[in-house]
Amino acid sequence: MRNVLNALRVLEEVAARQPIGVGELSRVLDLPKSTVQRALVTLDTAGWIRPATGEVTRWVITTKALAVGGSAGGDLGLRGIALPILEDLRRHTGETIHLTIPENGKMVLIERLETDKPVRTSMALGHALPMHASANGKAVLAFTPAEALRPLLRHDLPRYTDTTITDPEALRTELKHIRTRGFAVNNGEWRSDVGAVAAAVLGPDGHPIASLSVNLPIGRLTPDSEPIFGTAVNEAAATISARLT
Known part of the structure; x- marks a missing residue:
């Protein structure tokens, strides 16, 4: 359950601050970078986020979220x-x-x-x-x-x-x-x-x-x-x- 909640928190922050990277998400959410990275991979695999154009280390939400x-x-x-x-x-x-x-x-x-x-x-x-x-x-x-x-x-x-x-x-x-x-x-x-x-x-x-x-x-x-x-x-x-x- 905690992993799901962390992923949802990450998704909300990406939507609010996009494009955004692991480091900033970690600071804003007060979560370890490793936890944020796992959540980002999960959300990317599920199609909710994608790498920003020209910025592979920063993320934006997809049309699925919209x-x-x-x-x-x-x-x-x-x-x-x-x-x-x-x-x-x-x-x-x-x-x-x-x-x-x-x-x-x-x-x-x-x-x-x-x-x-x-x-x-x-x-x-x-x-x-x-x-x-x-x-x-x-x-x-x-x-x-x-x-x-x-x-x-x-x-x-x-x-x-x-x-x-x-x-x-x-x-x-x-x-x-x-x-x-x-x-x-x-x-x-x-x-x-x-x-x-x-x-x-x-x-x-x-x-x-x-x-x-x-x-x-x-x-x-x-x-x-x-x-x-x-x-x-x-x-x-x-x-x-x-x-x-």
Whole structure:
């Protein structure tokens, strides 16, 4: 059982940090290099990972892993409904669009449509984002029932950049603003060079089940572009929510 758990931990870290090598995985997971190497060989043999192009000592996940992730999203009845709306949003904004779902206290990326612009943000499918430091996470938190929020807002929150909201009361205030205007903004709160504008997708019971976002280099998120992206992403999320009922 321990070998299986170690292999799954290695797979998660490869997905989050790819391309990545044995040494870095060993440090991040606090596992011996020999244990990490055995897990990598097992995952490679099973088709879950492969050597990175031109970097035989570093690893990336395969389409097999992405296919399983896609099936998980499909269980929500979400991706098929969302894809044409995400495509419209990408055409309208000209930026990268993400679809994420809440899972184990994080926002997990299940679909990504890339911008055609040469300077762009990049994130692997399956990557997990912090709830309080991402636009997608804050959009979901804003519509999360109060009792479910209490554990998160009981203590100071982890800081990722100078703009991360770490004070629970400050985050409560931010979530009220998000509910009022209908969209959340990330001004470099998780990665200082990345900005995003997101809106929650609500299920039939009115609770958030996902969020979608416009993602771009922080220099393209301006006081003029922010409300334009916000209106567009809010309308797209509302359309998806309506089609889920």
